[in-house]
Amino acid sequence: MDSTEVKARARALGFDLCGIAPAGDFPELNFFPQWLARGYAGEMAYLNRSAERRADVRNVLPSARSVIVTGTVYNTDRPYSTECDDPSRAQIARYAWGDDYHAVIEKRLDALLAWMREASAGPFDARRYVDTGPVQERVYAQHAGIGWIGKNTCVINPGIGSWLFLGEIICSLPLEPDRPSFDQCGACTLCIEACPTQAIVEPGVLDSTRCISYLTIELRGSVPEALRPAIGSHVYGCDVCQEVCPWNAAPPASADPVWQPRPAWDRRTTPDLAAMSDDELRRAMRGSAIRRTKVSGVRRNLSVALENLRALE
Ligand code: SF4
Ligand code: SF4
Numbered sequence: 001m002d003s004t005e006v007k008a009r010a011r012a013l014g015f016d017l018c019g020i021a022p023a024g025d026f027p028e029l030n031f032f033p034q035w036l037a038r039g040y041a042g043e044m045a046y047l048n049r050s051a052e053r054r055a056d057v058r059n060v061l062p063s064a065r066s067v068i069v070t071g072t073v074y075n076t077d078r079p080y081s082t083e084c085d086d087p088s089r090a091q092i093a094r095y096a097w098g099d100d101y102h103a104v105i106e107k108r109l110d111a112l113l114a115w116m117r118e119a120s121a122g123p124f125d126a127r128r129y130v131d132t133g134p135v136q137e138r139v140y141a142q143h144a145g146i147g148w149i150g151k152n153t154c155v156i157n158p159g160i161g162s163w164l165f166l167g168e169i170i171c172s173l174p175l176e177p178d179r180p181s182f183d184q185c186g187a188c189t190l191c192i193e194a195c196p197t198q199a200i201v202e203p204g205v206l207d208s209t210r211c212i213s214y215l216t217i218e219l220r221g222s223v224p225e226a227l228r229p230a231i232g233s234h235v236y237g238c239d240v241c242q243e244v245c246p247w248n249a250a251p252p253a254s255a256d257p258v259w260q261p262r263p264a265w266d267r268r269t270t271p272d273l274a275a276m277s278d279d280e281l282r283r284a285m286r287g288s289a290i291r292r293t294k295v296s297g298v299r300r301n302l303s304v305a306l307e308n309l310r311a312l313e
Contacts, residue, residue: 001119003176009115010070013108014256016164017071017157019144019178023057023064023170028139028149030055035205042209044218053134060134063125063172068112069137069144071155072105074098074259075163075251078267080243081234082194087312088269090305093213093237094163096289097261103287104258105130105167113169126171137166145178151203152191152241158184161251162242184247191241196230200241212238216301217293228304229311233270235301236290262288270305273298 003020010018032054041047053059057067074095081091095101109128116126129135138155142148146166147157154162158181185203192200199210208214212234215223223231242248261267264276264284276284278295285291290298 001116001121001173003178005119006068006112006116006175009119010068010112013111013115014072015070015108015112015167016073016160016252017069017146019069019141019146020175021067021069021140021143021180022177023061023067024143025056026139026143028142029136032136038207040201040205040207040209042214042218043220044208044214050134054136057135057140057170061125061127061170061172064170065172066170066175066177067140067144068169068171068175069141069146070105070109070112070167071141071146071157071160071164072101072108072167073160073163073252073254074101074165075161075253076260077253078261081239082243086269087233088271088309089233090265090268090270090273090302091232091234091238092265092290093239095165096236097265098257098259099287100289100291101165102130102132102289105165109167109169116169116171116173120173124172126169128167128169130165130167133168135168135170137168140168141166143177143180145181148181148183148185149204150191150245150247151185151189152200152245153204153206154242154245156184156245156247157181158247161248162245163248163251188246190244190246194240194244196232196234196238196240197227212240217297222300223304229308231301231304232308233305235270235273235305236293236298265290270302270309274302274306 007018147155156162197210
C-alpha cells in the first residue's frame with residue numbers, strides 16, 4: 001500500500017481532498033503556547049491541558065511517521081449571511097446545518113483505516129481524529145498540501161476554498177508525503193476588516209475571546225455586554241471571515257445529504273427559533289453539532305440576537 005492508493009481510497013470513500021504530511025517538527029507548531037499565554041483561548045481550558053501533547057503528533061503516537069489529512073466540503077447552495085439583508089434572519093454557521101461532522105467523518109476515517117489495515121503488508125500503529133483530538137490539525141493540513149492557513153486562520157484550498165471539515169489519521173507507516181501548500185493570501189486583508197468583533201488581532205492570530213464562534217458556542221455563562229451588539233443575528237457561530245474570502249467567491253457545493261440544512265435551521269428568523277419549545281429545539285439538535293451548547297446555550301444566544309433585533313426597531 002502506498003500514498004497514491006491511500007488517496008484513491010479516500011476519494012472513493014467520499015473525501016474531497018486527501019494529502020499526507022510527514023510527522024515532523026514544523027515551526028508553525030511552536031506558536032501555540034504563545035497564543036495560549038496571551039489568553040486567546042479564553043475558557044477553553046482543555047486547550048491548556050493538552051498543550052504539551054499538541055506540540056507534536058509524536059506525543060500522541062510516539063511511532064508516528066505520517067499524518068494522512070482529509071478534507072470534506074460541507075458548503076451547500078444557500079446564500080452567505082453577508083448577502084442577507086433581513087436582520088431578523090437567524091444566522092447559523094454553515095458547518096452546523098446538517099449532521100454532526102464528528103460522527104460522519106469519524107465513520108469515514110474508520111473505513112479508510114480498516115481498508116489500510118487490510119491492504120498493509122504488516123501491522124502498524126494509528127490514531128484518528130476529527131477536530132477534537134490533541135493535534136494542531138491545520139498545521140498538518142498545510143504540510144499535507146490540503147491548503148494554506150489563511151489570515152482568518154482557516155485552511156484554504158486554492159481550488160475548493162475553506163468550507164472544509166478536516167480529519168486525520170496519524171500512523172507509523174512511512175508514506176510518501178505531499179508538498180506543503182504555500183500562502184496565497186497576499187496583500188488581502190478582507191477577513192480582518194470584515195470581522196464584526198475585530199477578533200483577528202494579527203494576520204492568522206485569532207483572539208477567541210472576541211470571536212462570535214467562541215462567544216456563541218464555547219463560552220459558558222453570559223456573553224459580555226460590550227460584545228453583544230456586534231453579534232447581530234448570529235445565533236450559533238459565525239462565517240463572516242470565510243464568506244468575504246475571495247477564495248470562497250465561487251465555492252463548490254456538496255450534494256451529500258448529511259450536510260444539507262435541516263429544516264429547523266434553514267433560513268429561519270430569530271423570533272421563529274425563539275418560539276420553539278425546548279423539546280422542539282432538542283429534537284432539531286439531535287445528531288447535530290449544535291448539541292454542543294445544549295438548549296440553554298441556544299436560548300442565551302437567541303436572547304442576544306432578539307435584543308439586537310429590537311434595538312433596530
Ligand atoms: S468567525 Fe466571525 S467573529 Fe470569529 S473571527 Fe471570523 S468573522 Fe470574526
Ligand atoms: S480574506 Fe484574504 S486575507 Fe483573509 S483568508 Fe481570505 S485571502 Fe487570506
